[in-house]
Each structure stands twice: as C-alpha cells, then as structure tokens.
Amino acid sequence: MDLTSLERLPMWIGGRAFSPSTARYGEVTNPATGEVIRHVPYANGADVDAAVAAAAAAFRSWSKSPSLRRARVLMKFRDLLDRHKKDLAKIVTQEHGKTLADAEGSVTRGMEVVEFASGIPHLLKGEHSDNVGTDVDSWSIRMPVGVCAGITPFNFPAMVPMWMFPIALGCGNTFILKPSERDPTLSLRLAELLKEAGLPDGVFNVVHGDKEAVDALLAHPDVKAISFVGSTPIAKYIYETGARHGKRVQALGGAKNHAIVMPDADLDYATEAIIGAGYGSAGERCMAISAVVAVGDVADSLVERLAKRAHKVTTGPGDAPDSEMGPVITCAARDRITGLIDRGQSEGATLVVDGRKPSIAGHPNGYFVGPTLFDRVTPDMTIYREEIFGPVLAVLRVPSLNDAIAMINANPFANGAAIFTRSGHAARRFEQDAEVGMAGINIPIPVPMSFYSFGGWRNSLFGDLHVHGMDGVRFYTRTKAVTSRWPDDGSEGPGFHMPVMG
Ligand code: NAD
Numbered sequence: 001m002d003l004t005s006l007e008r009l010p011m012w013i014g015g016r017a018f019s020p021s022t023a024r025y026g027e028v029t030n031p032a033t034g035e036v037i038r039h040v041p042y043a044n045g046a047d048v049d050a051a052v053a054a055a056a057a058a059f060r061s062w063s064k065s066p067s068l069r070r071a072r073v074l075m076k077f078r079d080l081l082d083r084h085k086k087d088l089a090k091i092v093t094q095e096h097g098k099t100l101a102d103a104e105g106s107v108t109r110g111m112e113v114v115e116f117a118s119g120i121p122h123l124l125k126g127e128h129s130d131n132v133g134t135d136v137d138s139w140s141i142r143m144p145v146g147v148c149a150g151i152t153p154f155n156f157p158a159m160v161p162m163w164m165f166p167i168a169l170g171c172g173n174t175f176i177l178k179p180s181e182r183d184p185t186l187s188l189r190l191a192e193l194l195k196e197a198g199l200p201d202g203v204f205n206v207v208h209g210d211k212e213a214v215d216a217l218l219a220h221p222d223v224k225a226i227s228f229v230g231s232t233p234i235a236k237y238i239y240e241t242g243a244r245h246g247k248r249v250q251a252l253g254g255a256k257n258h259a260i261v262m263p264d265a266d267l268d269y270a271t272e273a274i275i276g277a278g279y280g281s282a283g284e285r286c287m288a289i290s291a292v293v294a295v296g297d298v299a300d301s302l303v304e305r306l307a308k309r310a311h312k313v314t315t316g317p318g319d320a321p322d323s324e325m326g327p328v329i330t331c332a333a334r335d336r337i338t339g340l341i342d343r344g345q346s347e348g349a350t351l352v353v354d355g356r357k358p359s360i361a362g363h364p365n366g367y368f369v370g371p372t373l374f375d376r377v378t379p380d381m382t383i384y385r386e387e388i389f390g391p392v393l394a395v396l397r398v399p400s401l402n403d404a405i406a407m408i409n410a411n412p413f414a415n416g417a418a419i420f421t422r423s424g425h426a427a428r429r430f431e432q433d434a435e436v437g438m439a440g441i442n443i444p445i446p447v448p449m450s451f452y453s454f455g456g457w458r459n460s461l462f463g464d465l466h467v468h469g470m471d472g473v474r475f476y477t478r479t480k481a482v483t484s485r486w487p488d489d490g491s492e493g494p495g496f497h498m499p500v501m502g
Contacts, residue, residue, distance in 0.1 A: 012191040014054040015201025020047040031097035031327040032317035034365030043209035048216035055174040058202030063172040076197035093318040095183035097326040110162030116450040120170035142477035144172035146224035154180035167472040239462035250463040255415035265420035271305040277444035283391040310371040337390035344383035415456035
C-alpha cells in the first residue's frame with residue numbers, strides 16, 4: 001500500500017491494516033514546509049485491547065516455533081529493509097525532517113539489530129552442568145515473556161523501534177509498537193515488510209496514539225514487558241506505572257552529552273567531530289553533543305574554529321542534496337529552542353553564532369533553527385541544565401580534566417560522553433571515571449553496535465537492562481533453571497531435609 005498517499009493512517013493489527021474505533025485524530029506535518037500531510041488516529045482502550053488480543057493469540061504458536069524458523073523470518077526482513085532502504089529513508093525525511101543520508105543511516109543502524117537478532121538460536125543457548133548432585137543435572141533455558149510493547153520517540157522512527165522488536169520477536173515474543181504520533185507512517189511500512197518476510201499475523205502490531213494508548217498498554221494485564229525510549233519525565237512515569245502493574249520495564253530517557261576537549265587534542269579533528277555531533281539531525285539525537293567542555297587554555301582557539309565551521313553548515317529541507325541539517329520536528333519545538341537561546345543570552349552566556357532566524361529559500365513556513373553556539377556557559381544556566389534537543393552547542397570552560405569529569409558526574413543526565421585527546425592516560429582516566437552509560441574516545445557519538453548494549457545511567461535510563469546486545473536478549477526472556485534426575489528404581493524414601501550435594 002502507498003501509505004504516503006493516505007489522508008488518514010490505519011493501525012496494524014492481526015497482520016493487516018486496521019480501522020480503529022477512536023474518533024480522535026492528530027495532524028502529521030512535514031517540518032520542512034509546515035504542511036499537514038496526513039492524520040494519525042489516537043487509539044482508545046478498545047483499539048489497544050484489539051491489538052493485545054491479536055498479540056496474545058499469536059504468542060501461542062510463535063513462542064513454540066523453532067528459533068531457527070524465527071531467525072529466518074528476520075533474515076528475510078533484513079533483506080527487505082536493505083532493498084527498500086531508500087524508500088524508507090524518504091518516509092523518515094518527509095515526517096521527521098532529517099536529511100536523506102542521515103535517515104538512510106538510521107535505517108542501516110536498525111537493520112544491524114535485525115542482523116544481531118538473526119543469530120537468535122545461538123543467543124538463546126542457556127547453561128548446562130552435569131552432576132550438580134549425584135546423577136543430578138541442571139540447566140537453564142531462556143523463555144519468551146509474552147506480549148511486549150514498545151513506545152518510541154519521534155527522533156528515530158526507524159532505528160529506535162528496531163532496537164526493540166527484532167530481538168523481542170527472535171526470542172519468541174509478540175509485539176505491539178506505539179510509535180511517536182509525530183512521524184507514525186514508517187512503523188506501518190515496517191509491519192508490511194515483516195508480513196512480506198513471512199511473519200505470522202498478530203506477531204507484530206502497531207497502535208498509534210498518545211497518553212491514552214500508552215496508559216492502556218501500561219495497565220493491560222496481558223502486556224508483560226514495556227520498552228520505552230523518550231524524554232526523562234515520561235520515562236520515569238512509564239517505569240513507575242509499568243512496575244506498579246507488575247511488568248518488566250526498560251525506560252530510556254533524555255540526555256545532555258558532554259564532549260571534553262583536552263589542550264593536546266587534534267583541534268581540526270575535534271572541531272569537525274563536534275560540529276557533526278552537535279548539529280547533525282538538527283541536534284535531535286539522544287547522543288547529540290550539547291555541552292563542550294574546554295579544558296585549560298584550549299577554549300579560545302576551539303571556539304574560534306567551531307564558530308567558523310558552524311557558519312558553513314548548510315541548513316535546508318532534508319530532501320535537498322546539499323542540506324547538512326534539516327528542520328526541527330514541530331513549530332512548538334522550534335519556539336522552545338529559540339526561547340532557550342533567548343534565555344541563554346539573558347542569563348549571561350556569550351552568543352557566538354545565532355541560529356534563531358535562518359532564511360531558507362522556498363521554505364518560509366518550515367521549522368528551521370540554524371546552528372547556534374554559546375561560549376562561557378556555566379552549570380547554573382538554563383541552557384546547560386535543560387535538554388535543548390536542538391542545534392545548540394554550549395561551551396563551558398574548566399581548568400582541568402578532573403573538573404571536566406566532575407561536571408559530567410554532577411549532571412543528572414548520563415547517557416553518553418566523549419573525550420578528545422592525544423593522551424592515553426587522560427583517555428583512560430575518562431573511561432574509568434566518567435559516570436555515563438556510553439563513552440567515546442575521539443568518537444563524538446559513541447553509539448554502541450547492535451551486539452553491544454545501548455543505554456545511559458542516572459536520569460537517562462530507568463530499569464536494569466539496556467537495549468539490544470545481550471541486555472536485549474535478557475530483557476525479552478525469562479530464565480528457567482531445570483534440575484533433573486532419572487533414578488533407575490524408586491527405592492529412595494522421602495527426603496525431609498534441605499537437599500544438599502551428595
Ligand atoms: P516524548 O517523551 O515526548 O515521547 C516519547 C513517547 O512517549 C511517544 O511515543 C509519545 O507518544 C509518548 N508520550 C508522550 N507523552 C506521554 C505521556 N504524558 N504519557 C504517556 N506517553 C507519552 O519524547 P519525544 O519528544 O518523542 O523524543 C525526544 C526525547 O527522547 C528526548 O528527550 C531524547 O533525549 C529522548 N531520546 C532518548 C533516547 C535514548 O536512547 N536515551 C533515544 C532517543 C530519544
């Protein structure tokens with residue numbers, strides 16, 4: 001189906017497009033033009049019930065199917081993603097605004113999780129011990145948890161859902177995706193491709209919506225696990241509410257990622273890396289660099305280089321070949337970001353590059369903010385304390401590496417951090433002492449590959465397990481430990497004491 005030609009999007013339940021009973025619909029806009037391009041239904045409780053019923057019914061046979069059969073569906077899905085990568089990227093760019101190259105990259109990063117999950121027969125292998133007692137063997141098996149739900153943010157409509165469902169499905173679970181209502185179309189295309197890959201009906205479902213749909217999933221007794229990625233206040237709410245309803249929950253929240261620049265760093269390299277990491281995807285990445293911590297006397301030359309380079313960034317519609325940075329997601333997001341820039345100025349930071357009024361030819365109504373650079377930011381300022389989630393870099397000046405690490409560790413967010421240095425000693429100190437979930441050494445956005453796990457610490461993640469990698473397999477399975485003996489006669493009497501090895 002050509003989803004982009006529809007005026008009203010359906011949901012996806014039981015292996016087909018589903019017309020919901022809700023009367024509530026929201027607008028989906030193209031952020032580069034400001035036009036409303038389609039409408040998305042906001043599921044009510046009955047719509048969520050329909051999705052959970054389909055997923056629960058499909059669980060019985062899917063969970064019992066051989067893991068190799070499930071892996072083969074994922075392998076076919078992977079090939080379809082690869083084949084349709086460019087079209088998928090177009091949908092992402094149309095609704096999110098990021099450049100086509102960036103959108104395609106995000107599909108590839110999602111595809112890598114599918115590749116990891118295609119090894120599920122190996123990943124599900126448990127432990128085995130002979131003779132834990134005389135003629136007694138013990139082993140563990142990983143079993144699926146049941147119906148799982150994923151609630152995802154607007155900034156990665158392809159990649160973030162694919163952090164979750166390939167592993168959940170590989171482990172034998174069924175899944176309900178509640179994508180962001182800002183860019184919902186891609187999720188339906190993923191559902192179509194999964195069906196084409198041979199996924200049985202009901203194993204993967206999509207419900208659209210807002211808090212009403214999310215609350216229905218959180219309270220539904222047949223939903224056993226919730227994966228969430230989004231802002232910190234909602235992540236905390238999801239974690240607490242899901243746990244209160246007896247579900248396992250992993251809830252990834254917001255971020256304020258720091259890049260330390262040491263006086264011995266290669267400044268040309270660091271400048272390019274920080275510009276890409278701060279302004280790529282208009283700063284709307286949970287791993288975007290937003291705080292640059294200049295150590296010692298490096299600040300003046302670093303700020304000069306960053307400013308020169310920021311002026312050269314081409315801001316424009318994501319589908320224009322020369323655009324390096326697209327618009328932000330909504331008009332409200334643009335106004336919030338420019339309001340925070342106002343605030344930074346009024347609180348005393350030095351505004352070196354001002355992106356509040358970019359002029360984008362032919363796109364007068366797009367939600368654009370140009371690259372913005374502040375110097376002499378201090379930790380008490382709003383632009384440092386809040387997650388801006390826009391193309392705004394803030395330079396903070398500190399005397400030493402110790403001060404830089406202390407600043408990172410005092411921040412409530414703890415997703416990623418990076419250091420730029422030529423010193424192995426400084427790099428190792430940073431690696432050991434920076435209290436964050438993901439650390440980069442001369443790598444500005446240290447997003448782990450799919451076979452490692454992704455997640456932050458402190459207010460950047462609520463729950464015990466990160467997404468994908470082996471943490472993903474642990475999250476989507478529960479372990480059963482089996483102890484077994486095969487006596488050759490029934491001569492042994494009852495045992496009234498605690499069994500001990502013998
Ligand atoms: P958001 O928290 O507004 O929305 C995320 C999801 O929660 C959406 O599906 C939305 O419909 C739902 N939601 C929104 N309000 C809700 C409510 N009151 N009750 C229940 N559900 C609700 O986040 P966003 O604006 O879509 O995405 C940007 C945020 O996501 C940023 O804070 C960013 O740092 C974060 N993010 C984090 C990671 C990570 O890995 N830690 C990755 C990507 C994005």
